[in-house]
Amino acid sequence: MRKLSKQNQKTKSSGRKKLFNQKYQRLIIESMKKGQGISYFAAKIGVSKQTIYNWINEKLGIK
DSSP: OOOOOHHHHHHOOOSOOOOOOHHHHHHHHHHHHTTOOHHHHHHHHTOOHHHHHHHHHHHHTOO
């Protein structure tokens, strides 16, 4: 297995987005007002639909 150089390690983007932020909250609301669903928004930002639901539940304090 080949190791990445330190420069490549810094620029490589992998894994999942872990944090919900205020920008996403605003964008989800705007998308839904336009009649676009959670699936559309999830694809737009590159996460699964379940991730969006998890973020919403975390924001609302639901486990």
